[in-house]
Amino acid sequence: GAVVSQHPSWVICKSGTSVKIECRSLDFQATTMFWYRQFPKQSLMLMATSNEGSKATYEQGVEKDKFLINHASLTLSTLTVTSAHPEDSSFYICSAEAQGRETQYFGPGTRLLVL
Amino acid sequence: GQQVMQIPQYQHVQEGEDFTTYCNSSTTLSNIQWYKQRPGGHPVFLIQLVKSGEVKKQKRLTFQFGEAKKNSSLHITATQTTDVGTYFCAGTNAGGTSYGKLTFGQGTILTVHP
Numbered sequence: 001g002a003v004v005s006q007h008p009s010w011v012i013c014k015s016g017t018s019v020k021i022e023c024r025s026l027d028f029q030a031t032t033m034f035w036y037r038q039f040p041k042q043s044l045m046l047m048a049t050s051n052e053g054s055k056a057t058y059e060q061g062v063e064k065d066k067f068l069i070n071h072a073s074l075t076l077s078t079l080t081v082t083s084a085h086p087e088d089s090s091f092y093i094c095s096a097e098a099q100g101r102e103t104q105y106f107g108p109g110t111r112l113l114v115l
Numbered sequence: 116g117q118q119v120m121q122i123p124q125y126q127h128v129q130e131g132e133d134f135t136t137y138c139n140s141s142t143t144l145s146n147i148q149w150y151k152q153r154p155g156g157h158p159v160f161l162i163q164l165v166k167s168g169e170v171k172k173q174k175r176l177t178f179q180f181g182e183a184k185k186n187s188s189l190h191i192t193a194t195q196t197t198d199v200g201t202y203f204c205a206g207t208n209a210g211g212t213s214y215g216k217l218t219f220g221q222g223t224i225l226t227v228h229p
Contacts, residue, residue, distance in 0.1 A: 034217070043203065044158065044219045093157055095217075103148065104217060109157040 003027055004096045006107035013084055014115055020080045021110045023094030029074035030096035034104060035067075038091040050077045084114045117142045117208050121220030129228050134191040136223035138204035145209045147180055147187045148217065153200045161189075184209070194227045201225070 003026040013019050023033055032051050036044040048069050050056040056069035068080040077096075081088055091111050095104035118141040128134050138147065146165045150158035162171055164180035164187060171178045177190045187204055201224045205217040 041224070043221045044205075046216060046218075049216060103160060103163055105160065106150075106158045 002098070002103075002105045004030075004094065004105045004107040006094055006110050008110060009108060010111040010113075012113045012115065015085050016083055018080055018082045019084055019112060020078055021092055021094075021112075023077045023079070023096065023107050025075045025096040025098075025105070028096075028098045030077075031074065031099040032097045033071055033077040034095045034097070035069060035077075035079050036093045036095065038093060038109075040091075044093060047079075081112065084112070086114045088112065089114045117206070117218045119204060119206050119218045119220040121204055121223055123223055124221060125224045125226075127226045127228065128194050130196060131193050134194050134198070134225055136189050136202050136204075136225075138187045138189075138206075138220050140185045140206050140218075142185070143209045144184050144206040146207050147184075148205045148207075149178060149187075149189055150203045150205060151200050152203065152222070156200075158203060191225075194225070196227050196229055199225060199227050 005024045007022045011019055034049055035047045037047050038044050046059050047062045048056045048058045050069050050071040052071045052074050058064045066082055071077040089112055091109050093109040095106045097104050120139045122137050146163055148163045149161040151161055152158045162178050167184050168182045169180040175192045179188045201222040203222045204220040
């Protein structure tokens with residue numbers, strides 16, 4: 001149990017385009033989902049916390065207008081990188097937390113390369 | 116804000132040698148979790164420690180949570196090549212504005228030479 005999927009697994013796009021990444025909890029309901037970004041050989045940096053039916057809470061330094069997060073249901077959260085630039089190239093990972101549990105289950109991640 | 120420091124950054128060992136990574140938090144933690152990330156992969160949950168002074172074992176892996184709930188360690192006995200990867204600790208703050216969020220340590224990259 002506790003499987004989280006992410007789609008797509010990798011994406012290459014041109015600078016200026018928008019990219020949507022989906023995060024799904026497959027066998028449990030996730031009241032909270034988290035979005036992380038990881039640069040090569042670095043740790044995971046929390047970008048935002050997403051609660052179903054409410055606005056996401058962004059970490060300091062993360063532009064909410066650039067990284068749009070939608071958590072429309074208990075099993076799906078999406079991250080849209082708007083007007084992507086090469087510096088946005090990174091490994092984006094989501095995690096999902098079931099209600100009443102503090103363990104986060106991570107998706108397989110999405111590698112974004114912006115040319 | 117909460118900071119979680121992890122050392123060492125890198126560790127190279129010969130297969131069969133032991134390995135330990137240490138984690139220290141600037142604040143008291145509600146719990147600490149450990150993850151393993153293989154090269155090119157995503158973090159995989161290993162274990163969660165909640166109680167002060169708690170010790171848990173998983174085969175060759177031993178996890179400890181400090182009495183003050185501010186530090187933790189992961190010890191691997193007799194490393195194998197399959198242990199290769201980056202080990203992250205991640206803490207949940209006991210209170211304050213960052214309650215419930217995981218703060219990750221920088222990770223320790225383990226390489227094992229056969």
